[in-house]
Amino acid sequence: MSELWEILGYQFFRNAIGAAVLTAILAAMVGTYIVSRKIVFIGGGITHASFGGIGLAYFLGWNPFLGAALFAVLSGLGIEWISGRGKVREDSAIAIIWSFGMALGIIFVFMTPGYSPNLMGFLFGSILTVVTGELYLLLLFCLLTALFFAVFFRPVVHTAFDPEFSAVMGLRVGFFRYAMAVIMALAIVISIRTIGIILVLSLFTIPQLTAMVFTRDFARIMPLAAFWGITGSLAGLFAAYALNIPSGAAMVFFLTFQFLLIKAVDTAWRQIGRRSRPLRK
Amino acid sequence: MSSPLVILEKLTTGYGSEAVLREVDLKVFPNDFIGVIGPNGGGKTTLVKAILGLIPLFSGRIRFPGGRPKTGYLPQASQIDKSFPITVREVVGSGLVASPSWFPHLARSQKKRVRDMLEDAGLAAVAHRPIGELSGGQLQKALLSRALINQPQLLILDEPNTFVDKTFEEDLYRWLRELNKDMAILLISHDIGTISPLVKTIACVNGLLHYHPSNQISEEVLKVYNCPVDIIAHGPIPHRVLKQHAHE
Numbered sequence: 001m002s003e004l005w006e007i008l009g010y011q012f013f014r015n016a017i018g019a020a021v022l023t024a025i026l027a028a029m030v031g032t033y034i035v036s037r038k039i040v041f042i043g044g045g046i047t048h049a050s051f052g053g054i055g056l057a058y059f060l061g062w063n064p065f066l067g068a069a070l071f072a073v074l075s076g077l078g079i080e081w082i083s084g085r086g087k088v089r090e091d092s093a094i095a096i097i098w099s100f101g102m103a104l105g106i107i108f109v110f111m112t113p114g115y116s117p118n119l120m121g122f123l124f125g126s127i128l129t130v131v132t133g134e135l136y137l138l139l140l141f142c143l144l145t146a147l148f149f150a151v152f153f154r155p156v157v158h159t160a161f162d163p164e165f166s167a168v169m170g171l172r173v174g175f176f177r178y179a180m181a182v183i184m185a186l187a188i189v190i191s192i193r194t195i196g197i198i199l200v201l202s203l204f205t206i207p208q209l210t211a212m213v214f215t216r217d218f219a220r221i222m223p224l225a226a227f228w229g230i231t232g233s234l235a236g237l238f239a240a241y242a243l244n245i246p247s248g249a250a251m252v253f254f255l256t257f258q259f260l261l262i263k264a265v266d267t268a269w270r271q272i273g274r275r276s277r278p279l280r281k
Numbered sequence: 282m283s284s285p286l287v288i289l290e291k292l293t294t295g296y297g298s299e300a301v302l303r304e305v306d307l308k309v310f311p312n313d314f315i316g317v318i319g320p321n322g323g324g325k326t327t328l329v330k331a332i333l334g335l336i337p338l339f340s341g342r343i344r345f346p347g348g349r350p351k352t353g354y355l356p357q358a359s360q361i362d363k364s365f366p367i368t369v370r371e372v373v374g375s376g377l378v379a380s381p382s383w384f385p386h387l388a389r390s391q392k393k394r395v396r397d398m399l400e401d402a403g404l405a406a407v408a409h410r411p412i413g414e415l416s417g418g419q420l421q422k423a424l425l426s427r428a429l430i431n432q433p434q435l436l437i438l439d440e441p442n443t444f445v446d447k448t449f450e451e452d453l454y455r456w457l458r459e460l461n462k463d464m465a466i467l468l469i470s471h472d473i474g475t476i477s478p479l480v481k482t483i484a485c486v487n488g489l490l491h492y493h494p495s496n497q498i499s500e501e502v503l504k505v506y507n508c509p510v511d512i513i514a515h516g517p518i519p520h521r522v523l524k525q526h527a528h529e
Contacts, residue, residue: 036366154386158375161365165427168333168354169376216366216411 007241012128019130020237020251022138023194023203024229029145030187031204032221033180035212037160042079043201045094046185049075049101051197054122055108064122068189071101076185080177125196125248127237134193141190145183149222156180157218194233195248203229206255213259213266232258285310286350286435286465287332291341294331300339301327305490309435313465314457316480316496318473318510323487325469326357329437332467353428353464355438358420363413369423370408373398376427394430402426418449425453429460436460437467442475454479473498473510485510 007013034043050068057067075097082093109119121129149156159166159176167173191200211224235258236251243250287309295301302324309315309332319325330336332343333354353376374387374395387395399405402422412420421441428436438457442450457466457479470476477483483493485508493502503510 032366038362038364154371154375157367157371161367161372161375162356162361164335164356164360165354165375167335168352169431212366216413217368217409218366218371221366 004238011132012130013241015130015132015135016127016237016247017234018135019127019138019194020233021230022135022142023191024207024233025226026138026142026145026187027191027203028207028222028226028229029149030184031208032211032218032225033156033160034184034204035208036157036218036221040201040205041091041094042076042083043184043188043204045079045098045101046072046076047188047192047197047200048098050185050189050192051106051122052101052104052108055105055112058112059108065189065193068192069186072185072189073182075101076181077178080181084174084177121196122192123196123198124246125192125194125199127194127247130193138190138193141186145187148179148183152176152179153219195251199248199252202252202255203233206252206259207232210255210259210262213262228258229255283311284346286345286347288344288346289332289341290344292331292343293339293341294327294336295324295339296327296336301488302331302486302490303488304341307484307490307492309465309467311434311465312461313467314461314479314481315465315467316473316476316483317467317469317486318471318476318483318508319486320509321471323508324490325471325486326439328484328486328490329354329439329467329469333437350434350465351431353431353433353436355421355424355428355436355441357439358417358424358444361412361420361424363415363420365412367412368409369404369412369415369419370395370399372412372423373402373404373426373430376430398426398430417444418446421445421449421453425456433464435465435467437469439469440471441468442470442472450475471510 008017034040050072053067053069053071054064055067056062056071057064060067079090079094079097083090120126155166155171156176158169159171159173160180163173163177188200188204191203194200195203207225207227207229208221210228211221214224215221232255233251235254236249237247239245239254240247240250285308287307289305289307292305292307293300293303294305301322305328307328317325317328327336331338333352374391377387377391377394396405396408399408402425404419404422404426407415407419412423415423421444425438425441428438441453445453457468460466466480468476468480473483477496477498480496483496483498485491485493485498485503485506487506487508489507491506491508493506
């Protein structure tokens with residue numbers, strides 16, 4: 001126990017806890033949209049395309065996250081545009097953007113002279129090195145995303161659920177879809193710092209799936225996903241410290257573990273028939 | 282005679298560069314009840330999408346002499362993602378999110394309208410359930426409630442009788458007769474036998490549009506219109522002459 005208090009005394013670990021909580025909240029909001037619209041694959045495309053931006057930024061001497069954000073936003077808007085036009089198979093287009101982004105990243109990193117960036121940090125995250133300034137940036141983006149959802153919650157949900165009917169009702173479907181593509185891209189890039197490119201999508205999907213064991217109401221999934229995201233992330237963070245294992249991987253392990261556990265309990269509950277209704281309301 | 286709600290003039294439209302409908306003329310008056318029939322791929326849904334402003338026009342124009350009418354739209358049930366996490370109440374309430382209101386909360390009076398609508402449709406007990414848990418009939422009721430909650434002047438229904446049982450279909454047609462007293466209705470169906478006793482006039486759509494100013498139409502006339510429709514059997518007797526089709 002004293003060891004726990006000791007670790008909490010370090011600024012870097014308090015920052016890591018803050019980053020884990022804020023990333024979980026951000027991912028809960030944006031991930032609920034991603035999972036509900038069944039566009040997880042698009043999220044994967046954006047995530048991996050951003051690596052091209054990281055490589056380019058290293059090559060040009062920019063801030064890597066600026067490059068990642070640029071590539072992520074452009075790929076998010078591009079994928080949304082392609083899916084709206086329906087001329088190219090959406091999954092094929094995503095696969096191209098996904099692999100092309102990664103290829104560009106590798107080429108640029110390879111070409112960068114005299115400096116070998118810590119690729120592992122981007123691929124698997126480095127939450128323990130998050131500095132206070134980055135926390136403020138994360139907090140700011142979290143608040144802006146929450147504000148966007150607070151103001152536009154219903155149109156965002158309605159245009160995601162039935163874009164055609166929403167258009168008939170006069171909603172600006174294109175605006176909300178593109179706005180969400182930008183928010184998705186930026187949320188993913190900001191979360192890369194916490195959990196890395198390879199694993200970031202887990203934060204945008206697993207807590208939502210866990211929440212959906214309990215509810216099928218978009219408005220309720222968000223806070224529940226935040227709760228399960230926070231518990232899984234913090235459990236992973238402390239386990240990573242205690243066992244000296246990579247934090248990103250530990251977080252994904254606990255997110256998945258709690259999902260499987262809850263799903264198993266729900267399934268058993270139904271089969272045993274101790275309750276006439278499942279956990280979900 | 283009152284002025285038309287919608288006028289289609291020499292309308293050509295489709296998808297990409299492919300025209301699905303060519304040179305279509307149609308007028309929809311208040312209290313019209315038009316059955317839109319035609320073969321699959323003939324352009325029935327394209328016609329309503331053009332009226333709804335969902336697809337661009339290649340040529341011709343659509344006029345709304347009294348301004349764009351408030352329109353209720355019931356899409357094909359197959360278009361609805363039943364796994365989307367949204368409640369029945371939210372779906373019905375989405376019919377009230379009309380431009381330019383972007384803000385999230387419904388006014389108290391609007392919430393009451395949603396409650397009343399759910400009550401009228403017999404959906405009050407499932408208001409908080411996700412739509413994925415509804416039966417085919419309940420889903421259609423929810424979608425119809427969504428289309429009606431804004432008290433439209435024009436109601437457009439795309440194949441409303443798919444995935445529903447006979448009882449619901451009869452209920453639906455009874456409601457539509459009532460609703461037609463207050464609004465114009467365009468009802469898309471590939472099954473003319475079922476809708477002909479219900480509608481007042483028929484639009485046969487198969488690339489072109491032939492307006493038939495009666496609900497009685499024979500197979501010969503359909504041939505003249507080049508509008509082969511799928512005849513869904515309602516019994517052992519094929520629909521040779523639809524005029525003779527007795528619909529219980």
